[in-house]
Amino acid sequence: MIEKDRDPNNTNSSIEKLKGSDNYSEDDSDIDFDVNALEKQKKDKGKTGSKKKVVPSEVDDKFFKLSEMETFLDDIEKREGKEDDNEDELDYFRDLPSDEDDEINLDEVMSSKKKKTGKSSRDLKYKDFFDAVDNEPDEQQSDGDDDHMDDSQEEDGEEIDGEDDTEEEGDDDRSKASKKKVTFDLSENEDSEGEDIEEILKTPSPEKTELKSSFEKRQEKMSQKIEELENAALAEKPWQLLGEVTAQTRPENSMLEEDVEFEQASRAAPAITEETTLQLEDIIKQRIKDQAFDDVVRKEKPKEEVFEYKKRLTLDHEKSKQSLAEIYEQEYIKQTQKNTEKEENPAHVEIQKLMDTLFLKLDALSNFHFTPKPPVPEVKVMSNLPSITMEEVAPVSTSDATLLAPEEIKDKNKAGDILGDIERTKTDKKRERRHIKKVKRLKIKEKEKRQKVKEANKTGESKKISKTEVAENLRKVTKGGKATILKDEGKDKALRSSQAFFSQLQDQVKSQIKSTKERSEKKKKHIEVSVSKLKL
Amino acid sequence: MDASENGATAPEKHDEGESFTKVKSKKSQKRKLEPDGGTTMEVEQPNKRPHFPPISADKLRGSDEMRKVAVPAHRYTPLKENWLKIFTPIVENLQLQVRFNLKTRNVEIKTCKETQDIAALTKAADFVKAFVLGFQVDDAMALIRLDELFLESFDVTDVKPLKGDHLSRAIGRIAGKGGKTKFTIENVTKTRIVLADTKIHILGSFQNIKMARTAICNLILGSPPSKVYGNIRAVASRTAERF
Numbered sequence: 001m002i003e004k005d006r007d008p009n010n011t012n013s014s015i016e017k018l019k020g021s022d023n024y025s026e027d028d029s030d031i032d033f034d035v036n037a038l039e040k041q042k043k044d045k046g047k048t049g050s051k052k053k054v055v056p057s058e059v060d061d062k063f064f065k066l067s068e069m070e071t072f073l074d075d076i077e078k079r080e081g082k083e084d085d086n087e088d089e090l091d092y093f094r095d096l097p098s099d100e101d102d103e104i105n106l107d108e109v110m111s112s113k114k115k116k117t118g119k120s121s122r123d124l125k126y127k128d129f130f131d132a133v134d135n136e137p138d139e140q141q142s143d144g145d146d147d148h149m150d151d152s153q154e155e156d157g158e159e160i161d162g163e164d165d166t167e168e169e170g171d172d173d174r175s176k177a178s179k180k181k182v183t184f185d186l187s188e189n190e191d192s193e194g195e196d197i198e199e200i201l202k203t204p205s206p207e208k209t210e211l212k213s214s215f216e217k218r219q220e221k222m223s224q225k226i227e228e229l230e231n232a233a234l235a236e237k238p239w240q241l242l243g244e245v246t247a248q249t250r251p252e253n254s255m256l257e258e259d260v261e262f263e264q265a266s267r268a269a270p271a272i273t274e275e276t277t278l279q280l281e282d283i284i285k286q287r288i289k290d291q292a293f294d295d296v297v298r299k300e301k302p303k304e305e306v307f308e309y310k311k312r313l314t315l316d317h318e319k320s321k322q323s324l325a326e327i328y329e330q331e332y333i334k335q336t337q338k339n340t341e342k343e344e345n346p347a348h349v350e351i352q353k354l355m356d357t358l359f360l361k362l363d364a365l366s367n368f369h370f371t372p373k374p375p376v377p378e379v380k381v382m383s384n385l386p387s388i389t390m391e392e393v394a395p396v397s398t399s400d401a402t403l404l405a406p407e408e409i410k411d412k413n414k415a416g417d418i419l420g421d422i423e424r425t426k427t428d429k430k431r432e433r434r435h436i437k438k439v440k441r442l443k444i445k446e447k448e449k450r451q452k453v454k455e456a457n458k459t460g461e462s463k464k465i466s467k468t469e470v471a472e473n474l475r476k477v478t479k480g481g482k483a484t485i486l487k488d489e490g491k492d493k494a495l496r497s498s499q500a501f502f503s504q505l506q507d508q509v510k511s512q513i514k515s516t517k518e519r520s521e522k523k524k525k526h527i528e529v530s531v532s533k534l535k536l
Numbered sequence: 537m538d539a540s541e542n543g544a545t546a547p548e549k550h551d552e553g554e555s556f557t558k559v560k561s562k563k564s565q566k567r568k569l570e571p572d573g574g575t576t577m578e579v580e581q582p583n584k585r586p587h588f589p590p591i592s593a594d595k596l597r598g599s600d601e602m603r604k605v606a607v608p609a610h611r612y613t614p615l616k617e618n619w620l621k622i623f624t625p626i627v628e629n630l631q632l633q634v635r636f637n638l639k640t641r642n643v644e645i646k647t648c649k650e651t652q653d654i655a656a657l658t659k660a661a662d663f664v665k666a667f668v669l670g671f672q673v674d675d676a677m678a679l680i681r682l683d684e685l686f687l688e689s690f691d692v693t694d695v696k697p698l699k700g701d702h703l704s705r706a707i708g709r710i711a712g713k714g715g716k717t718k719f720t721i722e723n724v725t726k727t728r729i730v731l732a733d734t735k736i737h738i739l740g741s742f743q744n745i746k747m748a749r750t751a752i753c754n755l756i757l758g759s760p761p762s763k764v765y766g767n768i769r770a771v772a773s774r775t776a777e778r779f
Binding site for chain 2: 328
């Protein structure tokens with residue numbers, strides 16, 4: 001509740017009033033407020049005249065009275081809670097505030113109304129101020145216009161419509177007053193009361209639908225557009241424009257409605273449609289008809305001929321006997337000779353051979369003393385083998401297998417000669433040992449890795465260790481001497497009870513003590529002997 | 537010239553009518569000949585191309601070109617010894633003129649009337665240059681006989697900056713014991729190599745030069761000779777298979 005000016009007069013008057021009369025005033029102080037009295041008044045519902053008491057304050061000026069404002073606000077508050085039982089009383093002969101009136105004040109209106117009704121501030125209802133909903137627009141047109149103009153001027157200051165100048169002036173005057181009215185409420189009052197007033201006053205007033213020039217229409221549209229744009233600019237951006245957006249920040253399934261563009265580094269998988277499958281089938285059918293299959297050809301390791309290997313070996317470490325020119329010459333001749341060889345017609349060669357045999361036979365038959373011609377080499381052997389293969393002198397019955405040296409059959413070991421056990425020196429033995437150990441180490445590591453993987457996969461199924469594994473672990477642990485298995489050698493029964501255990505422990509300790517005592521005694525004995533000897 | 541002639545004839549013809557003596561211009565005569573002869577000489581078109589009769593080859597030759605190859609002192613004696621073998625192919629096969637300028641110590645090669653092929657001059661110059669670098673005459677001769685042989689030179693320090701003992705060792709690695717390594721590389725890659733202190737010259741075809749150069753660079757960088765042999769052998773056999 002808003003505090004009022006504590007005026008002794010007021011309070012006294014109020015108290016008096018409450019006590020005595022049915023006349024209710026606006027200045028109802030909170031402190032002396034009596035609920036019972038109020039309820040009584042409610043029941044009575046007398047029409048009382050109200051005095052308007054204006055209490056001067058610092059803030060007051062020509063138009064504004066603080067006390068009036070406060071009273072008005074109180075009334076409104078109370079009205080919200082109350083029902084409206086009062087009938088709508090209208091003074092038809094009351095002068096409505098005209099356009100040219102400068103001093104239109106809410107208070108005046110209210111006061112006028114109040115004067116007319118003679119009710120207290122508490123009993124004023126909505127309908128005292130406003131007509132019924134149907135009639136509202138007509139009566140409040142002027143006020144509504146004020147507000148409309150006011151709003152339009154506030155928001156679009158630059159856009160002064162092309163209305164008549166006189167109207168404008170009038171509107172200006174009105175708007176000033178209404179501005180004062182409205183601003184008065186807005187600025188002074190941060191409660192919802194101010195807004196209520198505005199809402200109350202700002203009735204939906206119809207625009208001048210009569211005749212608007214095309215320019216006006218255009219201007220209206222423009223202003224509307226601009227309004228929209230401005231609102232959009234001021235409002236929050238949609239999630240699409242907000243940079244990095246996670247699933248939580250955008251509405252559900254909103255990405256599905258979006259057409260998102262992104263680059264893909266990899267080729268997209270081919271879309272399988274009916275057409276593509278038909279095409280493929282066509283290709284396949286054609287291939288089958290043509291017998292053009294893409295069969296895999298088996299790879300074969302090239303087997304090296306003997307003479308190839310020998311060719312490989314020759315690395316001449318001496319200055320070549322031929323000069324560079326001669327070398328290239330020979331190469332060139334080789335190349336040209338190859339060509340000339342192929343040029344011989346095989347048919348001619350065959351014919352020549354046949355003729356030779358024929359003539360030889362004829363000569364043999366015709367001549368009595370026939371001396372056959374010296375044999376002409378029928379086959380022209382041009383071998384490209386290195387001369388060493390031609391000149392090799394070997395017995396007839398030998399084959400390639402026997403001719404080959406061991407290196408030619410199998411390549412020499414990179415490590416060198418294979419040594420026997422006796423031939424190995426210390427370094428060789430150590431080397432072998434190291435090698436063995438390395439290999440074994442690697443194997444063990446591999447095994448451990450595999451075990452780990454196995455266990456990792458096994459989690460959840462069954463973590464029970466099998467008997468074999470248990471035995472294995474036991475063996476490992478005891479082998480290194482890290483742990484020993486406690487073997488109950490017949491002491492089982494004895495150790496079942498704690499008493500037995502402790503008695504055994506006691507025995508052990510005793511025996512230990514005994515042993516130490518004996519030792520110390522022995523020592524003492526020694527000492528005694530020596531001492532006695534000395535004494536003697 | 538033709539234009540001026542035309543200009544000259546035109547006023548003359550006009551003057552004919554004015555009691556001047558008629559001067560027969562060669563032009564008009566020739567014009568008459570044209571329809572008689574039937575052969576239209578394109579050259580005779582008014583204000584067009586000049587007329588050049590075909591020239592004999594002598595006049596077409598131009599001046600003689602010359603190349604000079606400097607000879608350092610240490611190659612002076614070998615040059616003297618092999619002089620016959622050097623100049624014979626140049627003069628007989630390439631038809632060039634060659635002399636050794638004693639004052640400037642240059643071998644000068646010049647084209648002459650008999651030279652048929654102008655590229656022979658370059659070949660001869662390369663041949664002499666190769667000999668001067670240190671190659672044998674027979675090896676350098678290959679440059680004359682084959683077109684696609686080249687000569688490449690580089691320094692040991694180009695491959696790796698070596699100094700003092702390291703440099704000497706690198707050179708020793710390239711040469712090998714008694715020149716063994718160098719000869720092996722020469723034989724396998726069919727090139728000729730000259731190892732002159734820190735400079736290396738290679739003579740051969742392009743691919744072979746590349747092979748030899750790789751081998752030598754590996755030796756400089758420190759590979760043992762056996763490894764280098766293996767590599768060049770593999771490469772050489774591969775290239776041999778291709779051809």
